[in-house]
Amino acid sequence: MRPSIKDDFMDDTIAFSKNHEEPLWFQKMREEALSHASELELPVFEKINYRGWRLDRPKDPFATATRDNNFDVPDTDNLLIQNGDQTLTNKLDPKLSEQGVIFTDIWTAMKEYPKLVQKYLLSTSIKPTDNRLVALNLALMNGGAFLYVPKNVKVDSSIQSIYLQDNNQKKDYVHHVLVVADQGSEVTYLENFLSQGDSADNIANIVVEVVACANSRVHFSALDQFGEHVSTYINRHGYVGDNARLDWAIGLMNDNQVVGDFGTDLRGEGSHSEAKVVAITTGEQVSGIDTKITNYGQHSIGHILQHGVILQSSSLTFNGVGHIVKGARGSDAQQESRVLMLSRTARGDANPILLIDENDVTAGHAASVGRVNEEQMYYLMSRGIDKPTAQRLVIRGFLSSVITEIPEKEVRVRLTNMIERKLINGQQK
Amino acid sequence: MSTLEVKDLHVSVVDDDDEAKGQEILKGVNLKMSTGEIHAIMGPNGTGKSTLSQAIMGNSAYKVTQGDVLLDGKSILDMPVDERARAGLFLAMQYPAEIAGVTNIEFMRAAINARRDENDQIPVMEFMKKLDDKQAILDMTDEMSERYLNEGFSGGEKKRNEILQLLMIEPKFAILDEIDSGLDIDALKVVSRGVNSMRGDNFGSLIITHYQRLLNYIIPDQVHVMMDGRIVKSGGPDLAKKLEDEGYAGLRDDLGLDVKLTDEI
Ligand SMILES: Nc1ncnc2c1ncn2[C@@H]1O[C@H](COP(=O)(O)OP(=O)(O)OP(=O)(O)O)[C@@H](O)[C@H]1O
Ligand SMILES: [Mg+2]
Numbered sequence: 299m300r301p302s303i304k305d306d307f308m309d310d311t312i313a314f315s316k317n318h319e320e321p322l323w324f325q326k327m328r329e330e331a332l333s334h335a336s337e338l339e340l341p342v343f344e345k346i347n348y349r350g351w352r353l354d355r356p357k358d359p360f361a362t363a364t365r366d367n368n369f370d371v372p373d374t375d376n377l378l379i380q381n382g383d384q385t386l387t388n389k390l391d392p393k394l395s396e397q398g399v400i401f402t403d404i405w406t407a408m409k410e411y412p413k414l415v416q417k418y419l420l421s422t423s424i425k426p427t428d429n430r431l432v433a434l435n436l437a438l439m440n441g442g443a444f445l446y447v448p449k450n451v452k453v454d455s456s457i458q459s460i461y462l463q464d465n466n467q468k469k470d471y472v473h474h475v476l477v478v479a480d481q482g483s484e485v486t487y488l489e490n491f492l493s494q495g496d497s498a499d500n501i502a503n504i505v506v507e508v509v510a511c512a513n514s515r516v517h518f519s520a521l522d523q524f525g526e527h528v529s530t531y532i533n534r535h536g537y538v539g540d541n542a543r544l545d546w547a548i549g550l551m552n553d554n555q556v557v558g559d560f561g562t563d564l565r566g567e568g569s570h571s572e573a574k575v576v577a578i579t580t581g582e583q584v585s586g587i588d589t590k591i592t593n594y595g596q597h598s599i600g601h602i603l604q605h606g607v608i609l610q611s612s613s614l615t616f617n618g619v620g621h622i623v624k625g626a627r628g629s630d631a632q633q634e635s636r637v638l639m640l641s642r643t644a645r646g647d648a649n650p651i652l653l654i655d656e657n658d659v660t661a662g663h664a665a666s667v668g669r670v671n672e673e674q675m676y677y678l679m680s681r682g683i684d685k686p687t688a689q690r691l692v693i694r695g696f697l698s699s700v701i702t703e704i705p706e707k708e709v710r711v712r713l714t715n716m717i718e719r720k721l722i723n724g725q726q727k
Numbered sequence: 728m729s730t731l732e733v734k735d736l737h738v739s740v741v742d743d744d745d746e747a748k749g750q751e752i753l754k755g756v757n758l759k760m761s762t763g764e765i766h767a768i769m770g771p772n773g774t775g776k777s778t779l780s781q782a783i784m785g786n787s788a789y790k791v792t793q794g795d796v797l798l799d800g801k802s803i804l805d806m807p808v809d810e811r812a813r814a815g816l817f818l819a820m821q822y823p824a825e826i827a828g829v830t831n832i833e834f835m836r837a838a839i840n841a842r843r844d845e846n847d848q849i850p851v852m853e854f855m856k857k858l859d860d861k862q863a864i865l866d867m868t869d870e871m872s873e874r875y876l877n878e879g880f881s882g883g884e885k886k887r888n889e890i891l892q893l894l895m896i897e898p899k900f901a902i903l904d905e906i907d908s909g910l911d912i913d914a915l916k917v918v919s920r921g922v923n924s925m926r927g928d929n930f931g932s933l934i935i936t937h938y939q940r941l942l943n944y945i946i947p948d949q950v951h952v953m954m955d956g957r958i959v960k961s962g963g964p965d966l967a968k969k970l971e972d973e974g975y976a977g978l979r980d981d982l983g984l985d986v987k988l989t990d991e992i
Contacts, residue, residue, distance in 0.1 A: 677824035680784055681838040681892060682812035691837065695828025695875070702828075 303434070304332050307359075311437060314360045318383065318405050321412055324419075331426045332437035338430040341533075343557050344617045345647060346586030351529040351555055353501055354430055359438040361469040369492055374458050376401060381462040381494075382441045382471070390457075397451045404442030404474060414446055418478050423507040423537040423563070431531050435472055435505040442474035447483040447514075456486040456706060463502055465527040466495030471502040479514035481539075486517040488709055493525030493553075502530040512539040512566060517547075519709045521716060524552040526581075533559045540566035540595070547704040549713045550577035550585065551720045558587040564598035564629075574700050575604040578717060579612035579644075580724035590619035593629040593659075602633035605700045606646065607693050609724040613645035620661060621653040631661040638696050639669050640689065686725045693721060729799050729815065729899045731783075731931065733758040737793035738775075738782045749790055752778045754956035756794075760949075762899055762931040767942055769935075769967060770953035771975045771988050776935045777821055779953070780902040784818040785811050798900075813842055815899030819889035819906050826876040831888065832858070834876050835895050842896075861894040865921050882909035890921040901925070902933045907941040919944030939971040952978060955986040 311332055315325040340354060363382035371379070371387070376394065378401060379387040385403045394401075400411060407415050420426045426436050443459055463471045479485050491504065502524060510516045516536075524530045530552065536544045544562060562571040571591055579585050591600030606614045620631030631654070637646035650663035670692055678688035697717060704710050736756040739749035752775045760766050770776055782789045783796055785808040795802050803811050826834075835858070840848045858872060865887055877885050886906050893901050903922070907915055922932065922945050934945060942950070942964060950966040951958045954975065959982055960966065970978060979986055 671824075674824045674826050676786060676808060677820070677826070678834070678837075679807070679809040680812055680818055680820075681834070681896060682809055682841040683837050684809050684841060685807075687837060687841070688809070691829050691834070692826065695826050698828030 303336055307332060307438060310360050314440070319409065320405065321408055323416060324408055327420070327426065328437050328439070331433040334427070335430050335433035335437060338427060338433055341429040341431055341557075341559055343559070343586040343588055343615070344649060345615050346557060346584070348555070348557050348586070351501065353503065353529060353531050354434065356434060356438055356470040356472065356501060356503070358468050359440045359470045359472050361467060363464055363469065364466045368494060369460065369462070371460075372458055375455060376457040378403070378443055378459040379462070380441055380443065380459070382464060382469070391455065394453060398448040399451060399453060400444060400446040401457055402444055404439070404444050404476070407444035411444075411446070414478070415444060415476070418507070418509050419476055420507070422509045424505060424533065424535045431503055432505055432533060435474055435503045438472045438503075439474045440472045443476070445477045445485070445487060447479045447485045449480045450482040452484040453486070456488050456708065458487075459489045461489065461491045463491060463493045463500075463524060463528060464495060465493055465498050465500055465525060468498045468500065470500050471528070473502070473504050475506040477506070477508045477516070477518065479510050479516045481511045482513045483511075484515045486519070486706060488519040488521070488706075490521045490523070492523045493528055496525060496527050498527065500528045502528050504530065504532040506532075506534040508534070508536040508544060510536060510538045510542040510544040512542055514539070514542045516544045517705065518544065519547040519704065519706065521549045521712060522552055522556075523716070524554060524556065526553040528554055530554070530556045532556065534561070535559075536562040536571065538562060538564050538566055538569040538571055541568040542566055543570040545571065546573040546575075547709060548573075548575045549716060550575065550587065551716045552585070553580065553583065555584045556586075558585070560587070560589045562591045562600065564591065564593045564595050564600055566598070567595045568597045569595050570599040571601070572703075573602045574703055575616075576697050576700050576713065576717070577604070577606040577614055578609070578720045578724070579606070579614045580609045580720065581612055582610075583612040585613070586615045586617070588617045588619065590621065591631065593622040593626040593631055595629075596626055597628040598626060599630045600632075602635070603700055603703065604635045605697050606637045607640065607696065607721075608637060608644035608646045609640045609721070611641070611643040615647040615649070617649045617651065618663065618665070619651045619653065620663070622656050622659050622661065624655040626656050627658045629656065629659045631659070632663070634664045636665070636696070637667045638693065639667065689725070690718065690721050693717075728928065729762045729931070730797070731760050731900045732797040733779070733783065733794070734797065735794035736779070736782065736791065736796065738778055739790050739792050741788050741790050751792070752956055753782065756953075756956070756958055758951065758958060760900070760931050760933065763928045764949070765926070765932050765934060765945060765947045767934045767936060767947040767950045767967065768953055769937065769950065769970055774953050775956045776953055777904055780818055780904045780933070780935060783902060784808060784816060809841070812898070817893055817896060817898035817901040819886075819893060819901065819903045821904040821908070823877050823885050823889055825878045825880075827878045829876045831872045831874060831876055835892060838892070838896055857895065861891055864894065864924050865891055866917050867891060883911065883914050886910055887914065887918060890918050894921055894925065897925070899929065900931045900933070902935070904935045905937065906934070907936055907938060915941065916944060939967045942967050954979065954984060959984060
């Protein structure tokens with residue numbers, strides 16, 4: 299019999315935990331998760347088989363991170379840059395610190411604000427028992443961050459992070475982010491996962507929890523750039539309280555196989571979420587994205603908009619799930635998923651799923667999988683624009699209905715540049 | 728001076744299911760023009776005027792089965808569309824495409840920059856100045872240029888926008904396919920003013936129209952009549968007036984042609 303995950307990692311986990319001076323409650327959470335991980339189910343992504351990706355069999359999560367500073371540092375007052383468990387930069391506008399805003403690595407947070415972290419970590423938005431990969435994320439977490447915005451504090455400027463994922467060595471990446479917006483607060487958070495190096499093949503297990511308490515407003519943006527040498531599981535999940543609003547803008551600009559689980563629970567009455575996802579896939583890449591919003595609260599609103607572009611022999615599956623539970627009267631669930639295929643060997647899939655268990659609601663969906671419009675290409679080229687440029691214009695046009703909906707100009711610009719780069723790379727391959 | 732020459736051009740429509748089965752639409756078109764000249768083509772519906780313009784531009788839906796198209800004496804048939812455009816051809820289309828998410832401005836800049844070296848792209852100020860000048864000629868506002876390419880444009884606005892692109896790109900030869908259809912009387916004058924502003928030794932145009940009225944504003948050097956895939960008669964501006972009076976049936980009978988016109992019973 300193969301040695302169990304538990305046997306493999308228990309000693310290292312406890313050593314790592316002690317080494318990072320984690321509080322005992324957290325060390326116990328890790329042990330518990332590790333002990334029971336293999337009893338939990340793996341998450342299911344419709345039409346995606348990721349068994350061969352090794353996501354449930356991590357290796358060397360606790361190796362020491364190497365350094366490689368090959369990236370652009372955004373010009374902002376509120377910034378956290380992490381390379382695994384090492385914090386390279388951490389700054390926060392003093393005015394925000396004075397108001398009680400917390401933005402640090404997860405270990406500092408556990409040490410300095412144990413009550414807060416313990417209250418929200420894997421308790422409200424995501425549970426350690428949700429599935430095996432979440433349990434492994436908790437057990438083997440080797441990097442993480444905590445953002446807390448106190449009651450009624452409104453943060454004007456954005457809070458940004460860069461999380462470096464290292465493929466210069468054999469080290470699986472297990473990262474956890476916890477964002478809590480307390481009652482009546484407002485915050486815009488932007489995270490950027492970025493791979494470094496290409497000498498080792500790794501997996502990445504990312505779990506991001508967002509708790510939007512009553513009357514808060516959270517705008518969450520993510521730009522994911524996992525490289526060619528990493529297979530990735532990303533779970534971003536939000537809890538939305540009474541009259542709170544949580545908006546997502548997620549740009550998936552990865553170069554390798556990814557399963558993404560983006561879920562939002564509209565628990566509060568009048569809670570609201572807009573989830574926008576843009577993905578570009580290239581090469582032989584396989585991506586499966588589930589975006590799900592569940593309306594529990596009465597008069598809650600959940601809208602999903604996903605657009606994807608598939609180049610070469612890559613494949614992209616968008617599953618959109620709008621679920622209105624019994625009792626969520628007056629709720630609204632809408633979704634639109636569109637996929638554009640640029641080559642004969644590209645494979646795309648858009649599956650809208652509406653689960654409605656309540657009568658007094660509104661719901662709708664639209665989905666399409668199509669190819670680049672030849673008439674548009676001809677028109678652009680008839681003005682002298684070469685084929686790759688014309689293609690990029692058509693694609694940008696296609697993605698713009700999602701991008702223009704992102705409220706922060708900075709995120710729009712960064713995402714647009716990233717799309718341009720990813721497309722140019724994809725076209726050259 | 729540049730020349731555009733169409734020689735014994737035969738064109739079939741590409742049939743997606745069966746390539747051999749394409750129907751022949753152009754049956755030997757001959758036409759020669761130089762920069763500095765304006766030529767008009769008139770002819771009944773369905774005789775192949777748009778087909779001729781699309782075949783010259785290089786639309787892959789149309790297949791040249793015989794003959795040639797020469798720009799300055801060199802065949803362009805092997806060139807893809809974008810190369811033909813950069814070589815100096817422009818086609819104002821009868822039905823321009825709509826592209827959401829791409830603004831007119833960024834499209835026109837891309838088109839201009841496609842003709843320039845990568846290290847010598849048009850400076851923003853220079854571009855905006857030129858755009859202002861050309862918009863003024865066409866009574867257009869910034870508001871339209873900032874909108875998405877042709878998206879939600881009225882028929883007349885689309886035509887005007889085609890001419891704006893013409894003025895911005897400044898090709899050697901422009902084929903204008905029914906640029907006057909759907910225009911109100913004032914717009915017709917404005918669009919004509921735009922085309923006339925291009926007239927000169929370095930610009931030639933082939934204007935496809937059904938109405939002699941346009942040719943009162945843009946006075947052609949030559950008028951050609953096309954029927955059933957061929958040019959059956961050429962002449963001066965008077966020919967257009969004669970057609971307006973007598974119709975195509977009269978001309979056909981004068982020429983003793985055996986052609987069925989769409990609107991005949
Ligand atoms: N893409 C196509 N597929 C099939 N048939 C076509 C296609 N394009 C043109 N044809 C046919 O070829 C003939 C000539 O069409 P064309 O559009 O060139 O006529 P036209 O002279 O421009 O007419 P109009 O004055 O109505 O614009 C018509 O019978 C038309 O149906
Ligand atoms: Mg026509």
